[in-house]
Structure formats: structure tokens, C-alpha cells
Amino acid sequence: MATLLTEEPDYRAFWEERLQNPYPLFARMRSEDPVHWCAPMKLWLVTRHDLCFTGLKDERFSSNRSDMYVQALPPDLKAKVQPLLDHISKWIQLTDEPDHLRLRKLVNLAFTPRMINQLRPRIEQLVDQLLTDLRPGEPCDIIKRFCQPLPATVICEMLGIPLAERDRFRELIEGIMHFSTAGGPNLKHHAENAHAALREVITLFERLVAERRQEPRDDLLSALVSAEADGERLSNEELYAMCVFVFLAGHETTTNGIASGLMALLQHPDQFSKLKANVDAHVRGTVEEALRFESPVTRAVRKATERIELAGKVIESGQLVVFLLGAADRDPALFPVPDTFDITRTPNKHLAFGYGSHFCLGAVLARMEMEIAFRAIVRRLPNLRLVTDQLDWKPTMGIRALVKLPVVLGESL
Ligand code: HEM
Secondary structure, eight states, X not given: OOOOXXXXXXXXXXXXXXXXXXXXXXXXXXXXXXXXXXXXXXXXXXXXXXXXXXXXXXXXXXSXXXXXXXXXXXXXXXXXXXXXXXXXXXXXXXXXXTHHHHXXXXXXXXXXXXXXXXXXXXXXXXXXXXXXXXXXXXXXXXXXXXXXXXXXXXXHHHHTOOGGGHHHHHHHHHHHHHHHHOOSTTHXXXXXXXXXXXXXXXXXXXXXXXXXXXXXXXXXXXXXXXOOBTTBOOOXXXXXXXXXXXXXHHHHHHHHHHHHHHXXXXXXXXXXXXXXXXXXXXXXXXXXXXXXXXXXXXXXXXXXXSOEEETTEEEOTTOEEEEEHHHHTTOTTTSSSTTSOOTTOSSOOOOTTOOGGGOOTTHHHHHHHHHHHHHHHHHHOTTOEESOSOOOBOSOTTBOOBXXXXXEOOOOO
8 A cells, every 4th residue: 555655745735734635635644544643743643534533532632732832832932932822721622621621611601502592683684784795796805805704793792802903803813823723834933923912912801801890791701701600710811711712713713614615605506506596405504514525623633641542553642643624524434425515415424513522612603603694695695606716725734714715796686
């Protein structure tokens, strides 16, 4: 059997974070070496769906890996960005039990289904407003005009970020996110940016939290401030970390879910027509297939806490394991003709929201936003079309994100 060589063009581009289409490489990994040691990155890459599925609920794999950021940085920079590293270590996604359960209980109090469902009319209104602002006949980047502002506004309103500060806030959080999703040679550069961004973000949250303590409102931030379970509350540092992480986890991911789904619909006119013909019947399937086809979060990273055997390979204690969700979601063992975009695919047990105790907290909200967005596009912009098939993806390994999605609107309705 051929073995993967790290110098092969696709593989090299992958670990240098510039591979545009990772799926052929993922397919090779899945069939040739599904638990693969990536020497340049010094970590394991797991690509089969069954292995990702069982691995993500295996408690021998820890989520607490903030030291991977520490180890990757040179000592002088490490000392400089220590507050950033301390902050990241409090992100719910990077905690293990019992801390994780404690944080999850507290955040669940603020993130109730009632609260999420209450957002529906507001999201519908926002979608309508954003689509009304688009002009028929004029090419535009629909990510900038629609896919990005929608989840950003939703999450900013949930967190109570004042309107005038939202653009700056989003920019800052993006800086932090680029550090947390970078794995390759760009890490040091992203660390400096993220460190500066975090200082500004914390200053903003200190003010907002003080305001909520003084005068609670009907928003997520107030709910987080007052959340109490088993006699415990979030400390200030945990509160800031939760706000930053919720924004970071819920904003670009949803943007990319909507954008990639739209891209897939426009590149597969038969599927777009099917959706238009019966939106009630197919919109949920479209959301799930969009999440599977271009899984917006391409990986879930864990650290082995002991020597673990996986598919014949021995993972040593302390080694990092990357469960490649984007690869698992194209596994032909679970998804027949996996490279085909099919909005009627059933079952569709993708791992786009992860699996196990860290399963995405915002899945209900993300699905709702995507559903409302696709419904409105079908109703308001049925003649939408792509300007080009030459689409670029952002050079970041952890997320699947289009740079732009240039479209032309037909007559809006
Ligand atoms: C299409 C959109 C989204 C995708 C694809 C997505 C994907 C994911 C994935 C894969 C995980 C698990 C990561 C792991 O196991 O290491 C996760 C966790 C999480 N997500 Fe999402 N997410 C989305 C939207 C959202 C939204 C809208 C929010 C909140 C407003 C959110 C909040 C979170 C939080 C807080 C966690 C951490 C949960 C924990 O560690 O217990 N996500 N998400």
C-alpha cells in the first residue's frame, strides 16, 4: 500500500495551512492510514467516522490542552502572552470533568431552549432586513452582506454588546480566534495579535459586566452574571472566558455554515430547485447536509492521558490527537457517495457539532439561524446565482471558511 509522504504537495499544503481542497487527502488518509502520525505537526490525525465517534466520547482523551499553545511558543513570547494563555485555559471547550460539568451546568442555565426559541422572531426580522438591503442585479459578496452580519448581530445582541462597538469587538475576537485555530507556522504571529486583542476585549467586558450587575437585562450576559448552580457562580475570569468563547464559537462557525451551504446550493442547481419546490420538506435536510458537506469546524483536538491503542496504532500519553470532523463527515462507510451534496440524505449522522460531553452548546441556535436563512433566500432570492466558480478558502486549518462568495441577485421578491 502506498504511504503518505509529508512532502507530497497536498500533504505539505495541509500542514502549512494552505490546502484549498482537503477532501482528496482526507480520503487517502481514511483508507491508507486512518490514525496517522503527522510528523511535521507532531500529532495524530484521525479521519474515519467510527474512530472519531468513539474517540470523542472516550474520557482517556482530555480536552485540557491549553499547554499545547504554551509549548508551541518561544519562551520570551510565552512570558509576554501569559494572560492570553491563562484566559484560553478557562474556555469551556478546553476543560475536563469536573470543571467542565460545572461550567456547562452554569452556562446551560443561561442557554435554555426557551431563551433560544425566543430569538426566532428577531432572527427572522434581521434576515429580512439584511436581504432587503441587497440590490437586485448588482454583484455582491453575500458573506459580507448577509452570512457574516446575521450571526454576529445575533450573538452581539445576546451578549449585549453596544451597536457602536460591535465591528471593533468582532475584529478583536477574530484575532483571538486566529490564534486558537492556527496550528502551523503562523502561530507566533497570531499569538501577538491575540494578546493585544484580548486586553481590549476584557476592558469592554469589565464595563458590560459591571453594568449588568447594577441593572440586569433580558440578555445572555445578565443570565451568565446571575447563573448559580449548586451554590456556585462563574468567577469574573470564567465569565469573560465564557463570553469570549461563546462569541468565538457561535459567530464565524454559523457564518461559514450559512455561506458554505449557500455555495453548495448554488453549485448544485438540482438541489436548489428541489429545495425551492418544497422548502418545508427539505430545509432541515439542507441544513444537515450543508453541515456535513463542508463541516465548518474541521477538527476537534484532544490529548491522550494514557497509552491508548487506536486502530492498531499506539498513542502515547501526552500526545495530541486531532479528530478530523471534516474527514469523518465524508466517510463513505457512513455516507454513501460522500462527495455528493444531497439535501435528502437520510440518515445524516454527521459530526459537525462534535460528539460526547463537549457537543456544541449552540447547535439548536446554529440550526435555527441556518434554517431561517435558507428559507428566506429561497423565498426572497430564488434567482440568486454565483458570479464565479473560483472560490478561495481561508488558510486556517481548524475551520472551513470561504474568503468571499460573490453572487448576483435576480429580482428580489
Ligand atoms: C454551524 C455552527 C456551529 C458549528 C459547526 C459548531 C461546532 C462545534 C463543535 C464541533 C464543537 C465541539 C468541539 C470539541 O469537541 O472540541 C462545538 C462546541 C461548542 N460550541 Fe459550537 N458550533 C456552531 C455554532 C455554535 C453557536 C451558535 C454557539 C453559541 C452561541 C456555539 C457554542 C459552542 C460552545 C460553548 C461549545 C463548547 C461546548 C463544551 O465544551 O462543552 N457553537 N461547536
